[in-house]
Amino acid sequence: MVNFDTFNFHLDLDSLPWIMKLNIVFALFFLSLAIIFFISIIWIRIFKIYRNEKKRKQQSLLIDFLNSYLFDEDFDKELEIKNFKENHLRTSLEIKVTIKEILHFHENLKGESAKDLETLFNKLGLVEFTLLDLEDGRWFTTARAINALSELCIEVPNHRIEAYLNESRNEVRQQSQLYFLKLAEEQPLKFLDKTVRPLTTWQQIYIENALKNFYKGPAPDFSQWLYHDLTSVVEFSIRMIARYNQFENIPELIPFLKSKNDTLKREAISSLTNLEHIALLELIIPNFKGNSRIIKLEILNSVEQLGNYEDLKKIGDQLATTDWELRIKYHNIELGFLPEKKELIYSQFMLEKRFEI
Amino acid sequence: MGSVLSQFTEIASWFFLIYGSIIISGYLFTAIYSIIEIRDYKRRNNFEDDIALLQSLNLPAISILAPAFNEGLNIVENVRSLLTINYPSFEIVIINDGSSDNSMELLFAEYELEKKDILYHNFVKTKDIKGIYKSKNKAFKNLTVVDKENGGKADALNTGINICQNSVICCIDVDCILENDAMLKLIKPFLNNGNKVIASGGVIRVANSCVIEDGRIIEVKLPDSFVARVQVLEYFRAFLMGRMAWSRVDGLLLISGAFGMFDKQIVIEAGGYDTNTVGEDMELLVRMRRMMQERNVPYTVGFVPDPLCWTEVPQTWEILKRQRNRWTRGTAETLWIHKKMMFNPKYKILGMLSTPFWFFFEWLAPLIEFTGILFFIILFILGQVSWQVFLSFFLAVYSFAILFSVTALFFEEYSFQQYKKPSYIFRLIGTAMLEPIIYHPVIMWSAVMGNFDLLRGKNSWGVMSRAGLSNSGKKQKD
Numbered sequence: 081m082v083n084f085d086t087f088n089f090h091l092d093l094d095s096l097p098w099i100m101k102l103n104i105v106f107a108l109f110f111l112s113l114a115i116i117f118f119i120s121i122i123w124i125r126i127f128k129i130y131r132n133e134k135k136r137k138q139q140s141l142l143i144d145f146l147n148s149y150l151f152d153e154d155f156d157k158e159l160e161i162k163n164f165k166e167n168h169l170r171t172s173l174e175i176k177v178t179i180k181e182i183l184h185f186h187e188n189l190k191g192e193s194a195k196d197l198e199t200l201f202n203k204l205g206l207v208e209f210t211l212l213d214l215e216d217g218r219w220f221t222t223a224r225a226i227n228a229l230s231e232l233c234i235e236v237p238n239h240r241i242e243a244y245l246n247e248s249r250n251e252v253r254q255q256s257q258l259y260f261l262k263l264a265e266e267q268p269l270k271f272l273d274k275t276v277r278p279l280t281t282w283q284q285i286y287i288e289n290a291l292k293n294f295y296k297g298p299a300p301d302f303s304q305w306l307y308h309d310l311t312s313v314v315e316f317s318i319r320m321i322a323r324y325n326q327f328e329n330i331p332e333l334i335p336f337l338k339s340k341n342d343t344l345k346r347e348a349i350s351s352l353t354n355l356e357h358i359a360l361l362e363l364i365i366p367n368f369k370g371n372s373r374i375i376k377l378e379i380l381n382s383v384e385q386l387g388n389y390e391d392l393k394k395i396g397d398q399l400a401t402t403d404w405e406l407r408i409k410y411h412n413i414e415l416g417f418l419p420e421k422k423e424l425i426y427s428q429f430m431l432e433k434r435f436e437i
Numbered sequence: 438m439g440s441v442l443s444q445f446t447e448i449a450s451w452f453f454l455i456y457g458s459i460i461i462s463g464y465l466f467t468a469i470y471s472i473i474e475i476r477d478y479k480r481r482n483n484f485e486d487d488i489a490l491l492q493s494l495n496l497p498a499i500s501i502l503a504p505a506f507n508e509g510l511n512i513v514e515n516v517r518s519l520l521t522i523n524y525p526s527f528e529i530v531i532i533n534d535g536s537s538d539n540s541m542e543l544l545f546a547e548y549e550l551e552k553k554d555i556l557y558h559n560f561v562k563t564k565d566i567k568g569i570y571k572s573k574n575k576a577f578k579n580l581t582v583v584d585k586e587n588g589g590k591a592d593a594l595n596t597g598i599n600i601c602q603n604s605v606i607c608c609i610d611v612d613c614i615l616e617n618d619a620m621l622k623l624i625k626p627f628l629n630n631g632n633k634v635i636a637s638g639g640v641i642r643v644a645n646s647c648v649i650e651d652g653r654i655i656e657v658k659l660p661d662s663f664v665a666r667v668q669v670l671e672y673f674r675a676f677l678m679g680r681m682a683w684s685r686v687d688g689l690l691l692i693s694g695a696f697g698m699f700d701k702q703i704v705i706e707a708g709g710y711d712t713n714t715v716g717e718d719m720e721l722l723v724r725m726r727r728m729m730q731e732r733n734v735p736y737t738v739g740f741v742p743d744p745l746c747w748t749e750v751p752q753t754w755e756i757l758k759r760q761r762n763r764w765t766r767g768t769a770e771t772l773w774i775h776k777k778m779m780f781n782p783k784y785k786i787l788g789m790l791s792t793p794f795w796f797f798f799e800w801l802a803p804l805i806e807f808t809g810i811l812f813f814i815i816l817f818i819l820g821q822v823s824w825q826v827f828l829s830f831f832l833a834v835y836s837f838a839i840l841f842s843v844t845a846l847f848f849e850e851y852s853f854q855q856y857k858k859p860s861y862i863f864r865l866i867g868t869a870m871l872e873p874i875i876y877h878p879v880i881m882w883s884a885v886m887g888n889f890d891l892l893r894g895k896n897s898w899g900v901m902s903r904a905g906l907s908n909s910g911k912k913q914k915d
Binding site: 096097099100103104106107108110111113114117118120121122124125128219220223224227250251254255278280281282283284285286288289293319323404405407408411412422423426429433 | 554630836837846
């Protein structure tokens with residue numbers, strides 16, 4: 081049944097059918113690629129081991145060098161800097177590790193020591209290297225350079241960083257925002273005037289963090305950005321007004337309670353609540369029904385924080401019976417106001433739930 | 438007769454050749470997109486400052502939903518591990534899906550649970566809840582345990598969705614091991630995007646044989662069993678190659694049920710997990726995406742390639758076959774439910790690329806492969822096999838299979854390099870060489886049987902017992 085003649089193998093390539101030739105070509109191509117990848121894997125492994133070892137050596141060298149530079153009074157700074165520069169800043173890896181390690185030290189030091197590190201960074205010629213990176217053109221190198229400049233408070237002409245405030249890459253924008261913020265002595269958010277791309281929540285988190293932990297000057301008046309073109313900037317400013325307890329800006333926030341933009345309206349309600357503006361409830365409770373779900377939830381939050389059971393009852397009449405999310409929130413707040421009626425509220429809710437009232 | 442057979446052979450050969458070439462091209466494009474995305478991801482995440490994030494009041498609170506069915510062996514440790522996650526504001530909701538073991542008793546005793554009257558609504562219909570419990574101990578204030586009638590994983594997750602308090606949910610398998618910063622990483626796509634993000638998924642890694650201490654991976658080891666080791670390669674291919682590429686083109690159709698984060702409101706609006714399919718994770722994401730496309734709302738789905746979640750994979754052939762049988766049924770059911778999307782330009786990349794790809798190359802591939810084998814057997818019986826052609830074809834396919842695995846291994850080396858011992862590379866290469874001959878036929882057969890079972894109307898998960906990570910290198914507590 082089986083034709084065993086077909087087992088007769090020939091190695092004469094020319095006489096092979098085209099399909100076999102194709103298969104063999106594919107097989108050779110795939111095998112070659114597999115071998116190339118295998119060699120690459122081994123190469124990457126060796127390269128990473130070698131690079132990590134060099135990194136480790138450079139790091140340990142730097143730890144000694146930086147400790148001596150910062151804390152050893154007998155350390156001949158000028159001579160040692162010259163030696164270090166000549167012997168240990170020859171390759172790109174050595175320079176990158178050095179920058180990273182100085183940044184790491186700088187992050188953990190304050191006052192004179194931090195200033196000394198900034199001076200050292202300059203004397204080692206790392207500023208020039210960073211500026212070259214800044215102009216490199218590749219977004220990740222630019223972001224890394226701006227990060228180093230802002231961490232070490234190295235000032236460069238504004239226009240060189242401003243160019244990146246509206247870069248297409250989030251990461252570059254974020255680093256340039258933090259640069260202006262960390263270097264500012266006053267008006268840390270002035271860069272917002274030149275910002276035309278929306279701030280992501282992620283960027284807002286980092287801006288707020290830098291504002292609180294790095295910026296030392298007077299808090300800016302956040303109301304100046306309440307009419308910015310970007311909703312995200314306005315949202316951020318409204319939130320910051322509450323975070324910085326700028327009670328004087330409460331009148332500026334009130335108009336946002338009528339905003340058609342739910343993001344801004346919600347942020348305004350939340351901020352006025354955090355500022356404990358009691359009059360807020362009179363403004364938001366009567367119109368509860370006409371709002372969207374997220375605004376209604378925010379209004380309920382405000383009632384929970386600022387109001388009492390009487391305020392809550394005014395909302396009760398405006399709740400749709402099918403709006404279970406809001407009803408649950410409502411009853412949970414009610415439970416907080418009337419803990420003694422806990423069982424009654426719970427059983428009443430379960431009854432309504434059972435019969436879908 | 439002879440010429441008809443010859444013509445048929447010719448047509449079939451051409452069909453298999455063209456199909457194979459398209460698959461290979463698809464994989465090559467996937468590889469290229471993946472490497473670009475991995476490189477980009479690594480560059481994007483150079484300046485993370487976890488402290489700034491952890492201090493922030495702007496991070497949304499997360500509800501972590503973990504269904505549990507007969508997990509008594511490890512449930513106490515698993516919950517403790519979940520409670521130590523690094524994130525400013527979260528709750529853990531354990532949903533006991535009618536376990537018949539002592540899971541509830543163990544949780545009661547360890548976490549000092551007491552019944553609580555909690556208001557909730559069935560936004561998604563589920564089986565009855567027997568009770569909701571919170572801990573008397575304030576140290577466990579983040580923990581909620583729901584005891585319910587058995588209804589399957591999807592039903593348990595829906596219960597968690599109904600009960601939980603926060604607007605972002607993270608659905609996980611209770612026995613998976615999360616990295617400390619898993620939530621911080623997975624939430625990032627939600628916060629750093631111009632469009633609305635409806636879900637984000639992470640990479641799942643194989644925890645078999647790894648050294649685990651206090652619910653954390655201490656040392657990454659290669660699994661001892663061949664079956665588990667092949668799955669390491671499979672996971673590299675699926676996550677580092679496949680999903681990275683789909684994420685790059687915003688065409689992801691699947692976020693693993695073991696670890697995914699979702700916008701709760703969108704999940705509820707989409708109707709929650711479908712309890713009638715065994716591929717509930719894929720089906721939910723496809724339905725959410727379809728709903729957003731139909732509403733014409735700009736949105737996206739995030740994907741994080743960091744190894745954030747470790748899970749135990751099947752170590753025996755039997756359990757593996759059941760798992761793959763179920764995956765096939767899940768894929769087929771999802772594609773059938775959403776058949777309207779296929780080749781429909783209204784759904785853009787999902788309609789024109791993702792669903793056709795899943796149909797032709799995920800669902801259909803094992804069937805075509807099986808047909809190819811049947812075709813070969815018929816030719817063999819009829820004495821029509823040209824062994825030279827066969828061997829050359831086999832060599833081409835085999836070398837591609839090896840190339841595919843080695844490429845995935847290269848991506849892992851380039852990106853995260855979790856398997857540190859140099860000997861692991863050689864073991865993985867050896868595994869890659871054996872996989873097409875030993876492992877792949879079993880997977881193909883399971884997929885074929887999955888389709889057969891689907892036609893027979895089988896709709897169960899099958900018993901998915903696990904060896905337990907404590908038996909695979911986990912350091913026992915004193």
